[in-house]
Amino acid sequence: MAFEEKQAWALGVIAVVGYAVYVVLVLNGAAGRPLVEAPYVGAMLWTILFGIVAGIVSGIWFGIASRNDGLQADERDREIGRFGDHIGQSFVVIGGVSAMALAMFEAPYFWIANVLYLCFVLSAVLGSVAKIVFYRRGML
Numbered sequence: 001m002a003f004e005e006k007q008a009w010a011l012g013v014i015a016v017v018g019y020a021v022y023v024v025l026v027l028n029g030a031a032g033r034p035l036v037e038a039p040y041v042g043a044m045l046w047t048i049l050f051g052i053v054a055g056i057v058s059g060i061w062f063g064i065a066s067r068n069d070g071l072q073a074d075e076r077d078r079e080i081g082r083f084g085d086h087i088g089q090s091f092v093v094i095g096g097v098s099a100m101a102l103a104m105f106e107a108p109y110f111w112i113a114n115v116l117y118l119c120f121v122l123s124a125v126l127g128s129v130a131k132i133v134f135y136r137r138g139m140l
Contacts, residue, residue, distance in 0.1 A: 003066040004077050005135040008084065010058035012128030014051050019121040022047040036110045044117060080134040088127020095119025 022043050030038035073081070095116050102112045 008131035015124035018051040084131035087130040091123035
C-alpha cells in the first residue's frame with residue numbers, strides 16, 4: 001500500500017472519529033436543552049485540534065513505517081491526490097454557501113458553525129474515499 005493511500009485511510013478515519021466525538025460531546029452537553037443552547041465551542045475547538053494533531057502524527061508514523069518503500073510520489077500518486085482533493089473540496093464550497101445562506105437568514109451561530117464543521121468533515125471523508133477508490137480501482 002502506498003504511503004499516500006495509508007494517509008488517505010488515516011485522515012478519513014480521523015475525520016469520522018473526531019466528528020463522532022464532537023457530536024457525542026454536544027449531545028451530552030445539551031442535557032435536555034435545545035441544541036442551540038448547548039456549549040459547543042470548546043468541543044469543536046478541541047476536536048478540530050485533535051484532528052490536526054492526529055493527522056500530523058499519522059503522517060509522521062506512516063512516513064517512518066514507509067521509509068524503506070520509498071516516499072517518492074510518482075505521477076499516478078500526484079494524479080490521485082489532485083483528483084481526490086478536487087472531489088473533496090466540493091463540500092467546502094457547499095459548506096461555505098450553506099453558512100452564508102444561514103447567516104443571511106440570521107440563523108443562530110450554533111447552526112452556522114456546525115454546518116461549516118460538518119462540511120469540512122464530509123470534505124475530508126469524501127476526498128479520502130475518492131483517493132482510496134482511485135488507488136484500489138484505478139483512474140477512469
